[in-house]
Amino acid sequence: MEVPAGRCWENRGVPETTAVETESGSDRAQQPAAPEAVVATHALRRDFADEPVLRDVTLSLDAGETLAVLGPNGAGKSTLLRILATLLRPSGGEVRVLGAELPRMAWQARGRIGYLGHDPMLYRDLTLAEALRFHARLHRVADVDARIAELLAEVGLGRRADQLVRTLSAGQLQRAAVCRCVLHEPELLLLDEPGAHLDPAGLATVSALIGPEAPAARVLVTHDVETALAEGQRALALRADGIPAYEGPAAGLAPSDALTIYGGRV
Amino acid sequence: MNAFKVMLAKDLRVELRTLQSLPAMALFAVTTFVIFRFGLDRTSLEGSLAAGVLLVTVLFAALLAINRLFVAERDEGGFDAIRLAPVDPSSLYLAKVAALVVYLLALEAVALPVFAVFFLDGAEGMAPLAGILLLLDLGLAATGALVSTIGANSRARDLLTPLVLLPLLVPLMIAAAGAAEPLLAAGGPAYDEVGKWAGTLALYDLTFLLVGYAVYDFLLED
Numbered sequence: 362m363e364v365p366a367g368r369c370w371e372n373r374g375v376p377e378t379t380a381v382e383t384e385s386g387s388d389r390a391q392q393p394a395a396p397e398a399v400v401a402t403h404a405l406r407r408d409f410a411d412e413p414v415l416r417d418v419t420l421s422l423d424a425g426e427t428l429a430v431l432g433p434n435g436a437g438k439s440t441l442l443r444i445l446a447t448l449l450r451p452s453g454g455e456v457r458v459l460g461a462e463l464p465r466m467a468w469q470a471r472g473r474i475g476y477l478g479h480d481p482m483l484y485r486d487l488t489l490a491e492a493l494r495f496h497a498r499l500h501r502v503a504d505v506d507a508r509i510a511e512l513l514a515e516v517g518l519g520r521r522a523d524q525l526v527r528t529l530s531a532g533q534l535q536r537a538a539v540c541r542c543v544l545h546e547p548e549l550l551l552l553d554e555p556g557a558h559l560d561p562a563g564l565a566t567v568s569a570l571i572g573p574e575a576p577a578a579r580v581l582v583t584h585d586v587e588t589a590l591a592e593g594q595r596a597l598a599l600r601a602d603g604i605p606a607y608e609g610p611a612a613g614l615a616p617s618d619a620l621t622i623y624g625g626r627v
Numbered sequence: 628m629n630a631f632k633v634m635l636a637k638d639l640r641v642e643l644r645t646l647q648s649l650p651a652m653a654l655f656a657v658t659t660f661v662i663f664r665f666g667l668d669r670t671s672l673e674g675s676l677a678a679g680v681l682l683v684t685v686l687f688a689a690l691l692a693i694n695r696l697f698v699a700e701r702d703e704g705g706f707d708a709i710r711l712a713p714v715d716p717s718s719l720y721l722a723k724v725a726a727l728v729v730y731l732l733a734l735e736a737v738a739l740p741v742f743a744v745f746f747l748d749g750a751e752g753m754a755p756l757a758g759i760l761l762l763l764d765l766g767l768a769a770t771g772a773l774v775s776t777i778g779a780n781s782r783a784r785d786l787l788t789p790l791v792l793l794p795l796l797v798p799l800m801i802a803a804a805g806a807a808e809p810l811l812a813a814g815g816p817a818y819d820e821v822g823k824w825a826g827t828l829a830l831y832d833l834t835f836l837l838v839g840y841a842v843y844d845f846l847l848e849d
Contacts, residue, residue: 448707450848464848472713482704486641498633499712 397460399424399549399578406453407440414440415603427579429589432599433623438582442551446476475547477555481538485527489537492526500545512540516566531558539567550579587616598622630714634722648695649733652688656738659684660745672746678807681742692730693771697779720843727768735760752816759806762828766799769835776846802827
């Protein structure tokens, strides 16, 4: 089954509020100032050793919105997230995150992004509290110990604060990684399979921090198509070759259509 | 400065807790002295031979720590964590240099007395020799942290680090040997040309510290 042709490439035009707008300064002065998109890309491309992994990705995400990124393994979802997190340079196209053009102005966005990737980014030979304190101090979080205690209590790890990170289970580690991700109250959350290793209770504990009610824009990479489309205001469906099959309002993409990008393997 | 202190404190805390580098370095140094003692069949060394035995031992013990310097950053997401934070990435370089200098000083606190007991007739030249070793440590750390970062992001890191590092360290080792030789001379330390070689060591240290600080931002980029 093909994604409905009428919905493909919907809203692929670059939003007026992004860096790639071409209107003159005088035209802009006559219009009311629109809030700048939190994330905006235009014709984004990323190659690995001359092999394209992402191609022609144009998207936009406003403050308070969630972008659901769907696609089969190897479609470039994690690569997209790492580019938005300033960890990878784009091979082509334009990217703006929190008003900063990447990669040139990456330093402006750093510290304002919460990135939850496949790696928890917690030093295994530190205790949980020490590992989080390390990140909190790098991000100049005020009242570090109180913030860590608050977050650990929220995800049910309050009693594990003095335990070495290496001794935590995979689910506990994921909850700890969520704490690390939101320690500095980021404006943008980049979440790569945030539910990995979490049981239903674990998912519930992190929901307030990184779920739909989180006080930040979110880019959510997941294979849970129905949940992603229900939580997202925007959706990006990537094909296996890294080319977008759909970009637009999440309401415009039916879960059954979204599943077709997995090539019938779902 | 805050980031530098945070990263240095983390490294020292992890090393004190796990003792992954220091005991191996100390054991390597002591074992090497034993091998030299029986291999050379000498109970006393002086001049260039004494300097060579001491400095080569410190160099290869340092390689053990340099190879492990970025293991946690590579395997536990440390590089990404630092690039996500609003800090100057060069802070990581300076913190690693400082950590390596601390490891080398700890190593020498063990190795130098053992070296003196095994090979020296007196301890007259030890104080100025400690100063030369400090300059050597700074050069080893400045160059080692730089090359180790490059190696950490390479698949052939175990080969790459020593292969790139050792040629870069040749001028440092020549200068350190030039400075240490008169301090370990037979009949007591002499100070001929020590100043010249110490100046060369300081210049090498400064050059690599500046190069490392200047290029480190680019090394951490993908």
